[in-house]
Amino acid sequence: MASQGEFYQRDRRRHPPALAPDYKTSTSRSPRYSLISLQNSASELTGPVFGHNDIDPIDSDLLHNYAKAGESAIGQRMLLHGRVLDENARPIPNTLVEIWQANAGGRYRHKKDTYLAPIDPNFGGCGRTLTDDEGRYVFHTIKPGPYPWRNWVNDWRPAHIHVSVFGAGFAQRLITQCYFEGDPLIPICPIVQTIPDPQAIEQLTAAMDLNASAPLDMLAYKFDIVLRGRRSTVFANRLEGN
Amino acid sequence: MIPQKLDYLKESASQTAGPYVHIGLAPGAAGFEIYKKELGWDIAGPNAKGERIRVEGLVIDAFGSPVKDVLLEAWQANADGVYAHPEHAGEVEEGFRGWGRVITNFETGEWGFDTVKPGRVMGRNGKAMAPHINLWIVARGINVGLNTRVYFSDEEAANAEDPVINLIEWERRRATLIAKRGERDGKPVYRFDVRLQGEDETVFFDI
Numbered sequence: 354m355a356s357q358g359e360f361y362q363r364d365r366r367r368h369p370p371a372l373a374p375d376y377k378t379s380t381s382r383s384p385r386y387s388l389i390s391l392q393n394s395a396s397e398l399t400g401p402v403f404g405h406n407d408i409d410p411i412d413s414d415l416l417h418n419y420a421k422a423g424e425s426a427i428g429q430r431m432l433l434h435g436r437v438l439d440e441n442a443r444p445i446p447n448t449l450v451e452i453w454q455a456n457a458g459g460r461y462r463h464k465k466d467t468y469l470a471p472i473d474p475n476f477g478g479c480g481r482t483l484t485d486d487e488g489r490y491v492f493h494t495i496k497p498g499p500y501p502w503r504n505w506v507n508d509w510r511p512a513h514i515h516v517s518v519f520g521a522g523f524a525q526r527l528i529t530q531c532y533f534e535g536d537p538l539i540p541i542c543p544i545v546q547t548i549p550d551p552q553a554i555e556q557l558t559a560a561m562d563l564n565a566s567a568p569l570d571m572l573a574y575k576f577d578i579v580l581r582g583r584r585s586t587v588f589a590n591r592l593e594g595n
Numbered sequence: 596m597i598p599q600k601l602d603y604l605k606e607s608a609s610q611t612a613g614p615y616v617h618i619g620l621a622p623g624a625a626g627f628e629i630y631k632k633e634l635g636w637d638i639a640g641p642n643a644k645g646e647r648i649r650v651e652g653l654v655i656d657a658f659g660s661p662v663k664d665v666l667l668e669a670w671q672a673n674a675d676g677v678y679a680h681p682e683h684a685g686e687v688e689e690g691f692r693g694w695g696r697v698i699t700n701f702e703t704g705e706w707g708f709d710t711v712k713p714g715r716v717m718g719r720n721g722k723a724m725a726p727h728i729n730l731w732i733v734a735r736g737i738n739v740g741l742n743t744r745v746y747f748s749d750e751e752a753a754n755a756e757d758p759v760i761n762l763i764e765w766e767r768r769r770a771t772l773i774a775k776r777g778e779r780d781g782k783p784v785y786r787f788d789v790r791l792q793g794e795d796e797t798v799f800f801d802i
């Protein structure tokens with residue numbers, strides 16, 4: 354494997370600040386001191402490696418991975434696909450992508466979710482897969498419903514899927530959310546709007562992708578995920594230093 | 596004057612893991628079985644050399660209350676100071692992953708994991724780092740995952756020359772990274788409480 358250099362600095366102006374008072378819970382859970390900036394060592398440049406022994410092919414099919422035999426989840430059938438790239442536009446192969454989401458009624462299968470929309474007996478709400486050699490991933494699922502949440506009295510989350518990605522080094526670790534084009538709740542959601550940069554919000558908004566749809570079956574949405582890029586190194590030095 | 600465009604992409608922005616992070620990353624804890632194998636339950640595996648230890652603590656908010664919907668991930672080297680990663684020189688034991696994931700208890704907020712104590716890893720410029728475990732912390736109300744490091748109270752000499760600890764200008768803040776060694780049933784247990792905000796706020800890193 355070619356040795357690669359350090360990660361580009363994380364652009365903190367593009368990420369939400371720790372304290373975003375309109376998202377009330379952040380008030381008491383946000384550090385007040387500045388982060389201490391570290392240049393990368395092996396501790397940040399390396400990260401866990403996953404393989405096909407860790408997961409099953411069915412894990413990426415949320416229509417069926419919790420459904421009784423012959424049944425499937427209720428809702429708008431959706432093919433969610435995209436690529437995991439780095440900031441140099443290079444694909445990140447063989448990286449673990451995990452997702453979780455509410456059902457079509459906006460209800461999570463979670464013992465702490467008490468929203469009155471019903472649980473779908475055939476829908477678990479989580480999936481995982483590894484990207485292929487070109488960084489591509491595919492999930493089959495249903496489009497999640499929006500749901501109300503306790504923040505201001507009448508706040509609603511736009512339809513969204515939570516996405517967790519690893520990358521090649523622990524410094525690339527990222528959790529984000531995938532939104533869907535045309536959702537009128539996006540511009541008024543206090544969690545979306547923790548992100549100060551409108552372009553960064555657009556980047557989290559999946560586009561409807563008719564070409565990738567499975568005709569008479571699933572409408573597709575495309576959601577690319579970008580992780581931090583790396584410098585290329587001239588010397589093939591191992592991370593251990595010398 | 597408009598210069599040439601740099602054609603870099605930009606990193607996707609982080610969003611909070613939210614209150615239901617368990618569904619995706621620890622579904623058993625959310626209350627249902629779905630995967631044959633949940634990931635991250637065994638950091639060191641059965642063959643790892645070194646001292647078997649437990650690391651545990653709370654994540655505490657601005658009001659001094661334990662946060663009960665946190666997910667933490669650990670990333671560490673083995674006892675020889677080798678990360679289980681193709682770019683890191685050296686071998687790890689069969690079954691050693693060096694990575695784990697735990698959640699805080701819904702009632703008490705306690706978290707903990709069993710592992711082996713990592714060895715020293717070479718840092719930048721040929722300066723060895725003291726043994727440490729890298730932690731990544733996400734939860735509802737945390738907009739970007741927080742990175743910190745667990746160092747060990749019985750590694751005083753190594754800690755004193757650790758290049759990362761020494762980056763922290765305020766000596767008092769360095770103490771927030773040192774897990775305190777204790778013992779339970781004859782087994783070493785390190786206590787590491789994370790304070791998100793307030794007096795003795797934990798040092799978090801921009802890595």
Ligand SMILES: [Fe+2]
Pocket residue numbers: 455510513515613615
């Ligand atoms: Fe959500």
